[in-house]
Amino acid sequence: MESYLLATLTFAGIYALLALGLNVIWGMAGMINLGMAGFFALGAYASALTTTALGLPIAAGVAAAMALAALCGGALSRLTLNLRGDYLAIVTLGFGELIRLIAANEIWLTNGSDGIPGIPGPMRADLTPLQFNALSCALVLTAVAVVWVVAERLRRSPYGRVLRALRDDDVAAAVAGKSVRRFKVQAFALGAGVLGLAGAAYAHFTSYIAPDIFRPLLTIYIFLALTAGGTGNNAGAVLGAALVIAILEGSRFVEPMIPHLNGAQGAALREILIGGTLILVMRLRPQGILAERPPEPERAAQP
Amino acid sequence: MLVATGIARGFYGVQALTAADLTVERGTVTGLIGPNGAGKTTMFNCLSGVVPPEGGTVTFEGVDVTGWRPEAIAQAGLVRTFQIARGFPSLTVLESLLLHGDRQPGEGLGAALLGRGRARERALVARAEGVAERLNLTPVLHAMSTELSGGQKKLLEIGRALMGRPRLVLLDEPVAGVNPTLAIEIADRIAALRADGLTFLVVEHDMEIVKRLCDPVVVMAGGATLMQGSFADVVSDPRVQAAYLGTRVA
Numbered sequence: 364m365e366s367y368l369l370a371t372l373t374f375a376g377i378y379a380l381l382a383l384g385l386n387v388i389w390g391m392a393g394m395i396n397l398g399m400a401g402f403f404a405l406g407a408y409a410s411a412l413t414t415t416a417l418g419l420p421i422a423a424g425v426a427a428a429m430a431l432a433a434l435c436g437g438a439l440s441r442l443t444l445n446l447r448g449d450y451l452a453i454v455t456l457g458f459g460e461l462i463r464l465i466a467a468n469e470i471w472l473t474n475g476s477d478g479i480p481g482i483p484g485p486m487r488a489d490l491t492p493l494q495f496n497a498l499s500c501a502l503v504l505t506a507v508a509v510v511w512v513v514a515e516r517l518r519r520s521p522y523g524r525v526l527r528a529l530r531d532d533d534v535a536a537a538v539a540g541k542s543v544r545r546f547k548v549q550a551f552a553l554g555a556g557v558l559g560l561a562g563a564a565y566a567h568f569t570s571y572i573a574p575d576i577f578r579p580l581l582t583i584y585i586f587l588a589l590t591a592g593g594t595g596n597n598a599g600a601v602l603g604a605a606l607v608i609a610i611l612e613g614s615r616f617v618e619p620m621i622p623h624l625n626g627a628q629g630a631a632l633r634e635i636l637i638g639g640t641l642i643l644v645m646r647l648r649p650q651g652i653l654a655e656r657p658p659e660p661e662r663a664a665q666p
Numbered sequence: 667m668l669v670a671t672g673i674a675r676g677f678y679g680v681q682a683l684t685a686a687d688l689t690v691e692r693g694t695v696t697g698l699i700g701p702n703g704a705g706k707t708t709m710f711n712c713l714s715g716v717v718p719p720e721g722g723t724v725t726f727e728g729v730d731v732t733g734w735r736p737e738a739i740a741q742a743g744l745v746r747t748f749q750i751a752r753g754f755p756s757l758t759v760l761e762s763l764l765l766h767g768d769r770q771p772g773e774g775l776g777a778a779l780l781g782r783g784r785a786r787e788r789a790l791v792a793r794a795e796g797v798a799e800r801l802n803l804t805p806v807l808h809a810m811s812t813e814l815s816g817g818q819k820k821l822l823e824i825g826r827a828l829m830g831r832p833r834l835v836l837l838d839e840p841v842a843g844v845n846p847t848l849a850i851e852i853a854d855r856i857a858a859l860r861a862d863g864l865t866f867l868v869v870e871h872d873m874e875i876v877k878r879l880c881d882p883v884v885v886m887a888g889g890a891t892l893m894q895g896s897f898a899d900v901v902s903d904p905r906v907q908a909a910y911l912g913t914r915v916a
Binding site for chain 1 (some may be wrong): 714715716735736737740741745746748752753754755756757758760761762764765766768770772773774775777778779781783784785787788789791792795808810826830
């Protein structure tokens with residue numbers, strides 16, 4: 364049971380990383396990214412291949428995951444600079460599916476739909492499963508804390524102010540003298556890097572990845588986490604991620620209590636629960652559980 | 667100070683500007699008037715880089731800025747406002763002003779993560795408070811910009827333009843939709859800023875305000891410049907009257 368709880372907490376941490384990464388791109392800078400699962404997959408595959416095929420240490424895999432995801436994020440946002448709203452949503456959704464289809468079909472590289480097994484985890488051989496889960500949990504939660512501090516620092520800085528301004532109106536932000544292109548590409552790359560980090564964490568914790576894990580449904584879960592927690596609010600992103608995991612995992616315990624329910628119906632019930640929660644939050648608190656608030660202003664210098 | 671010659675721009679076959687010329691002398695409040703559809707807003711968009719012109723040249727302080735990106739033109743000291751106050755709904759009034767502050771190192775990604783730019787931020791806050799003071803915005807400094815009245819939004823537009831240390835401000839209908847008393851107050855504030863050495867180019871439909879504030883006045887009609895002169899010259903010119911009222915079919 365402890366092992367299960369630690370694993371669940373680790374998954375919650377990975378979801379929190381995804382929500383924090385998405386919050387930089389969508390919450391702070393207002394760029395919709397339905398290809399989130401694609402960046403998650405990029406990170407997972409980059410780290411898995413670096414450590415298995417190339418045999419490099421896990422730290423190198425994580426670095427490669429973040430760098431590749433950030434690079435692809437920056438490139439994608441550079442290509443889609445003039446798209447916004449629905450159009451950007453479609454292109455990013457296509458990007459996510461593209462990555463998944465490459466993973467499924469480029470068998471020489473990714474082993475296709477069989478996936479990559481035996482991805483090393485930190486000190487997995489020397490620890491009991493319980494100890495390994497505890498270590499993974501600690502590592503992932505540390506990563507969440509670091510990313511949270513970085514994102515929060517960014518949000519409170521003049522940089523974060525520019526991101527919020529161009530989320531509201533990018534033409535007016537340009538007229539204010541801000542290079543919309545630089546801010547959009549940087550913010551997208553940074554957020555994508557965090558999504559890549561989450562992918563690497565997933566790969567090394569579960570030791571097995573396959574294209575099916577990176578379906579668009581995951582993107583929807585994370586958008587739900589962020590929307591429910593509070594778009595633009597980093598604490599809200601973490602809270603929302605914890606909430607989504609609580610619903611997904613909690614429903615496992617509720618299912619057996621409901622009579623005449625087969626497995627498929629149970630899974631469907633979980634989706635219904637998630638959808639219902641989103642509707643409820645949107646009705647009662649459209650700004651999310653923790654609303655975004657402007658940061659405290661700096662005090663004026665005495666002349 | 668600002669010279670635009672032969673500016674042309676079309677949108678999907680509609681030629682909004684054919685050959686518009688315009689000169690703004692330093693230290694003036696130059697008015698830009700003309701009937702609806704004359705191309706005034708398109709002209710503003712071409713001057714500020716929001717829409718690149720298809721023909722002609724824009725020279726600002728002797729530098730050819732034709733086709734520059736809007737942020738580059740703004741950084742060069744040519745700053746504009748928008749006709750419909752385009753606020754930033756999620757920024758407070760103070761933040762909107764600070765956004766327009768120049769040379770903030772904290773807007774670099776690395777510097778922001780290292781927490782740099784705080785000294786600059788404090789200096790900008792002091793300047794923003796000064797700008798707010800001059801524009802009567804001090805009581806609403808910490809309100810969200812969406813909570814302002816129509817007149818306050820117009821004042822905030824001017825305030826934002828001032829924060830960028832501009833040399834020339836393009837004002838797009840600074841008093842549209844504002845009650846007459848406040849309109850005169852806004853005009854007086856613009857006049858006071860001009861006295862401090864700032865130059866303005868103003869698009870405005872309210873002729874009382876144009877008369878009070880603008881000299882010279884440029885008249886546009888049908889995508890081209892009709893004439894330029896003092897307010898009195900312009901209103902007495904038969905071509906201007908024809909442009910506004912239409913010509914009689916002979």
